[in-house]
Amino acid sequence: MTPTSRRALLGMAAAAGGALALPRLAAASTPSALQPGGRYDRYLRELAEKDQFSGTVLVAHRDRPVLTRSYGLADKERNIPNRADTVYALASASKPLTGLAVVQLAEQGRLRFYDKLGEHLGGFAADVAGTVTVHHLLTHTSGLAHPAPPGPEGVFTGVEERTEYLKRYAREMVLKDAPGTKKAYNSPGYEILGELVAAVSGKPFHTYVRDHIFAPAGMPRSAYYTRPEWLRDERIAHPYILQADGSRVDGVRHLDKGAVLGGAPGSNSARAFIGSGGGNGFASAPDLVSFARALREGKLLGRAYHELYVNGKVSAAPMGPPDPLRGEGFHAYGPIAALYRGQRVLGHGGGIAGGSTNWSIYLDRDWTAVILCNYDLDVEAIIAQEREAILG
Incomplete structure (x- = not known):
């Protein structure tokens, strides 16, 4: 992933909910706004009819899908439609997978959250290696920054090449x-x-997540796909990058094209060849519902470390328009954790050129909601409609 972009923060801003020791509220019937033909359904259809939404939305209660809608095309060249089980690039919405992998290794006693970076990885400046902890990295409080503004993105041709580049970039940070x-x-x-997960576990990062998160959670379509797989696998949606003239271009087939509006101009995540701990794992909406179920059922972490994973650690100023219903936001060990209408919601969002994503777990109501798009769009506006439909 490239350094922070506005688009990568959009979905993250609206995610909410820290896991406090509160009882779950009694289950209620499906709100009318979430029923087929209800307000949320009509809102999505209207966006799609204006070609302002392409993707899949899934809302589930206690793991049972209540509303599933897919619009637009996953691959316009081959005329492949988006479906309920289409796979999308998650952008920063896969950061919680990285955090979860770290918490799993802590649960195994293979690292501590107070460990200094230099205890596990070499090559960093002495002040970085000796002061930045695992906790700092997980909560975005490391104080690290790159001394130079980001240059043009290169086009990578293999996993090893991309991995080595990220290692060099990290060691230039101050x-x-x-x-x-x-x-x-x-x-x-x-x-x-x-990189830390790989060093401590002895497995490549992508392999570790496959074996210890995707497999036990029952997420068969999820992976860190490479660019060639993204190009040829008909199950994976292509990102359609909005251009200045209003057209959209396939970012996987046209690596010379990048974002021109908002976010990080020129960015195109397909150039990276493969995702990283910073983001761009791939998942389908049903797989993300399975992830929520696996967390709840203790398949990924024991109870104590589950609480460490989901509880808010560091307060963050709210983003987006003022909202009196949004409580204080926090960062947990990967997910965003805050309150909305007094309810706990856990999740994360993200954006790439030609993609906008968000997943939310409504901890007190047993709802899980997923928004996966292969267009650049204001995902926060859709999240607001989702919040209102579930908690309104």
Whole structure:
């Protein structure tokens, strides 16, 4: 992933809910806004009819799908429609997978959250290696920044080449702020955590997540797909990048094209060849519902470390328009954790050129909601409709 972009933060801003020791509320019947033909359903259809939405939305209660809708095309060249089980690039919405992998290794006693970076990885400047902790990286409080503005993205041709580039980039980072004193969203910090997972586990990061998260959670379509797989696998949606003239271009087939509006101009995640600890794992909407179920059922973490994973650690200023219903936001060990209408909601969102994503677990109501798009769009506006439909 490239350094922080506005688009990568959009979905993240609206996710909410820290796991407090509160009883679950009694289950209620499906709100009318979530029923087929209800307000949320009509809202999505209207967006799609205006070609302002392409993707899959799934809302489930206690793992049972209540509303599933797919619009648009996963691959316009081959005329393949988006379906309920289409796979999408998650962008930063896969950061919680990185955090979960780290928490699993802590549960196994193979690292501690207070461990200094230099205890596990070499090559960093002495002040970075000796002061930045695993906790700092997980909570975006490391104080790390790259001394130079990001240059043009290169086109990578293999996993090893991309991995080595991320290692070099990480070791060029310097301390902008004293660790622990300021929260600043930091994708490169999560790329370092991906490297940490590989070093501590003895497995490549992508392999570790496959074996210890995707497999036990029952997520058969989820993976860190490479660009060639993204190009040829008909199950995976292509990103359609909005251009200045209003057209959209397939980012996987046209690596020379990038974002021109908002976010990080020129960015195109397909150039990276493969995702990293910083983001761009792939999943389908049903797989993300399975992820929520696996968390709840203790298949991924024991109870104590589950609470460590989902509870808010560091307060963050709210993003987006003022909302009196949104409580204070926090960062947990990967997910975003805050309150909305007094309810706990856990999740994360993200964006790439030609893609916008968000998943939310409504902990007190047993709802899980997923928004996966292969268009650039304001996913926060859709999240607001989702929140209102579920908790309104």
